[in-house]
Amino acid sequence: MQTVMDTVMKILYKRSGSTTGSAGGDYRRSTSAGSDGDSSGVLSGTTINMSNSSTITNGSCNRLINTGDTVEIINSAAPILGEVKVQIYNDTIDDSSVSFSCYDTCEDICLSLAKRLGITPTMLNCFGLGILDVTLKKHYWIAPKQKPSDICYNMMQTQEYKVFFRMRFFPEQSKCRQLDEVDPRCLEYLTWQVKWDFLHSISSCNWEESKTDEARGFSCMLILLALRLHSEKENCTENLKNYMKKRDLDNFLPVPLRKKLVEGKVLKNNMLKKVEELQRTHPVEHCDSYYIMKWCLQVAMKQNKSYKTETFVAYDLDIDNEEFEPIDGDEPPSQIAEKQELMITIRIDKSKPTLTVMEMNERRMHTIDCYVENVSKLEICPTDLDGVTWWRVHIFRQDGHPEMLYFDDSKEAYSFATCVECYNRLTVDYYDTVCTELVPSLFNELNTLRAHGPVRDEFVKKKLLKKNSKDLYILRLNLKYYDQYDVLYLPSITINTKLKKVTLPKIVRVEDGYTVDGSGRQPQDIKFLMNDLVREANLFPSTCLRIKPQSEGCDLLHSFILGKEPVDVHDEDEEKREKRKIENQPKVYNRNDLKLQSMLGQGHFTEVYRGLLLEQHHVIIKKMRVKDIEDGDFRLVQEAFSEGIDKLVALADYQYFVAYMGMSMTPDVCMILKGTSHGSLQQFLQSRDPTLPMLSLHHLLDANIQVASALVYMVNIPYKYFFLRELYFRYFCGL
Structure with missing residues (x-):
């Protein structure tokens, strides 16, 4: 078609x-x-x-x-x-x-x-x-x-x-002050966007009637900005009266605040006095036009929380799927048994995008209340009900509670879906998607190259230092120019080494692949072309350090939207890292600190239970069966038990092993190991519980990679008796 x-x-x-x-x-x-x-x-x-x-x-x-x-x-x-x-x-x-x-x-x-x-x-x-x-x-x-x-x-x-x-x-309010350093053209365009919204009373900048004075104050700031831009362009001294003689006040006020005749003249005189006051408090010597733009943006976002909030209207449909035999002369029964209107809100709350769905009739406060990062998958599908096309959005959540929303307008459905998708990409995982239908082609290109998106040089340097190899480089999308990539590497692996950057030529997409702009070069697959360009740059490093989907975001965008840096334990200073290490040292606990739940299994000398430590931590408790041990064997069993504890403590890297958390001495000797809230990997995968989190293909592949990495690690340690059951799967401990 x-x-x-x-x-x-x-x-x-x-x-x-x-x-x-x-x-x-x-x-x-x-x-x-x-x-x-x-x-x-x-x-x-x-x-x-x-x-x-x-x-x-x-x-x-x-x-x-x-x-x-x-x-x-x-x-x-x-x-x-x-x-x-x-x-x-x-x-x-x-x-x-x-x-x-x-x-x-x-x-x-x-x-x-x-x-x-x-x-x-x-x-x-x-x-x-x-x-x-x-x-x-x-x-x-x-x-x-x-x-x-x-x-x-x-x-x-x-x-x-x-x-x-x-x-x-929009940027977090405090980040407006840095926008001219990151992208001055973006600062200009965003200022004109906010101004247009204000003058046309758009919902995203709809000033309340009780804030009339604040709105007029914002108009005065717009007048000062226009005056300052005019004087900079004409290279002349600011003259407010001459400037406003040729301009109407309506160019700076929204329609509800505009006055006519005498009242309008009084308003104009009062506002011009306010602008003159702003000129004195913000002189041109210290406050250029960019300063006024950033100030305007901060005020607009402070007065209008809607700039960080989006609302949508959807429906909760009770669909009757029962089939009826048609009877001559009778109308077919309705497929929709009940329809409930819902109000969806996505906003930045506590520095995280939050998704909330509330019923309009207020019989229930909400049906969904979660962070956007908890949405693991999203599907959009048109469906015909009672001869009307509805747009069904299926939301899969990591807590295992799928939700179904229905929209009567495709524009509303895609607005909601793109909001969830973009917030997930900007603040959670830049290289992953919750809805493949909504992914721009640029991100497919990045994932094909395993190239980094907009990350700071500091992020790149830390990642290279962590790998401790001079033979690695990182490929990053250029932060300023389109269709170009940067190669970043460290000449030596020391903290004081300056990061080196080489910008590759501009590449363009043609019918048969990709080529260098204006070079006459034969089109190639983008991966081969990029490898050739890196090789032609004669760089010392030869191996590209790839991105890690579902584990890396983009710090530039994350901090821009949320106003804070992404959390990274590797960025902790030495004092905090040492403090955290001490807090996680194995300890001796009282028997009252442990709560046994279900038995997982038993051996000849021990019993293994699932339990809780201090009523909050999921743990595995290995308890000695003292009553079944003969007097002559008790010392041998106790020594073997203690030897096992010593070897667990000696394992400095708990990345692949169940962490040893401590022990309890009375009334029975118990070993306490870190547990998982959803059991072993086998139990998790075989479970039919609908409340368990949904796993993506990336999670399953990563679990296999962890198993393989653990086996390689085990070859190089002296304790050969550890079995696969002791492997520690990171994705399941924190769920």
């Missing part, structure tokens, strides 16, 4: 270019379509055509449309059917739009706009395409592989919907 639609659209494209005229034919921009991320131009008050599938010559009224194997020259003087206009924010109150081909996907459009606006690859992770419902003043978000033309072209013709390129995942 898609092939037929593409063919029809190509024919319509050809026909649309058969006439000439002035309407819709003026497509202008300041630089070429292929400009890279270092562009510093400002988009303002013009319609621009940029597309991954089109090339425009500046000042020409013809367009090159790449429709597959051939390139067709289409006259753009007449409007083209299927064209999608994406709104962008600028320093004026007027809308600016960028035109794209109907064949472009969401990620294609976002990438083109980010390059044109100068937004770095790092910050592009926080952006998306939002469909603004002008009536409801709410944004619906498009999935990376979806085409906006397939979703909203008909809606946009009614002027009730507009597609915006906007930041979806």
Whole structure:
């Protein structure tokens, strides 16, 4: 069906270019379509055509449309059917739009706009395409592989919907102060986005009536920012009165706060006095325009918690799957026995994205309340019920409680799903996904190369130092320029060694693979091409240190969104590490500290129980059967028992072995080993308990890798009598 639609659209494209005229034919921009991320131009008050599938010559009224194997020259003087206009924010109150081909996907459009606006690859992770419902003043978000033309072209013709390129995942409030260092173009664009929301009273920046004074104060900050930008551009002294003579106060106030006639004049005079006061407290010598931008963002996010919160409407459906035989003249029974409206909220709570689902009638407080990181898998599927298409979202959670949500609108369903997916990628695991349908192609490329995403140099250096080998390097996506990778390595393995960085040439994707931009090189598989480029760089290290899916995030994005660094025990200072080591030393416990639960097994001299230590730690308790030991054998058994304890204590690395936690002497001698809340690996895999966590393929593969690593480790230790049952599986101890 898609092939037929593409063919029809190509024919319509050809026909649309058969006439000439002035309407819709003026497509202008300041630089070429292929400009890279270092562009510093400002988009303002013009319609621009940029597309991954089109090339425009500046000042020409013809367009090159790449429709597959051939390139067709289409006259753009007449409007083209299927064209999608994406709104962008600028320093004026007027809308600016960028035109794209109907064949472009969401990620294609976002990438083109980010390059044109100068937004770095790092910050592009926080952006998306939002469909603004002008009536409801709410944004619906498009999935990376979806085409906006397939979703909203008909809606946009009614002027009730507009597609915006906007930041979806905002920085933590304190991180706004560093945004100009990370990405100054992103700081500018985000400021214009917040300003646009404020002036148009969008729900994400909807000031309460009780905060009218705060809203007017924010307007004064916007006036000061505009004045400072004007003076910097014109290289002149700030003059507020002259500047405001040519500008209306309505350009800085949302509609509900605008006044007319006498009242408006009084308001303007009062606000200008406030701006003059801000000028004195924030002089231009110490506070440039970037300073005012960061200040505006901090104030806006402090006053509007909705910038870190998204809400969705879904339904809990009681579906009657019982089959009925049709009877002539009778209507078929309804498939939906009961429908309950739900309010879904995803917000940053206690420095973690939290997912909450509440019933609208308040009979129950909530049905779901968990962190986004606890969502292990998410599936989206359309289903037909009573002749109506519903979008079913199946949520698999690590605590073993799957949830089913139904959406009556695909835009709402994909907005919710992309929010969960992106928060998981930005704050939990950058290289993994909870929904394969929503993964951008860039992440497939990173996983193919096992390359790192946006991580700091400090992270790279620590990882290389930990491996203690000069023969290793790390491949990282360049933090500033698109389609480029960095090779980072250490000339020597010492703490004071400076990290070396080599940036590889820009690579581009072509029909038969990948090649170096402008080199005329034969296309290759991206892995072979990258290996060749590293080899040609004549670097000393020869082995790439890969990423570890499901165990590594990206510290840059993590700290940007949550305002704190990812927790890493390897980053502890020596004092904290020593303190933690002392706290985890084996101890002697009283019998009252132990609570025996179920027996796991018994031998000739010992019994093994599952139990609790101090009523909170799952442990395995190995107790001597004193009453069954003959007097002559007691000393031998006790010595063997003590010898086993000594050898457990001697094992400094508990990575592969069950940790020894201590012992109890009375009334029976007991050995206490660290337990797992869900039993052994075999018990866990064979269990039919629906409340147990769901395991992904990565978990199962990692468990096999741990077993193999433990066997290799056991070959090199003097204690050959340890068996596989003593292996310690990290994934199951903490569940």
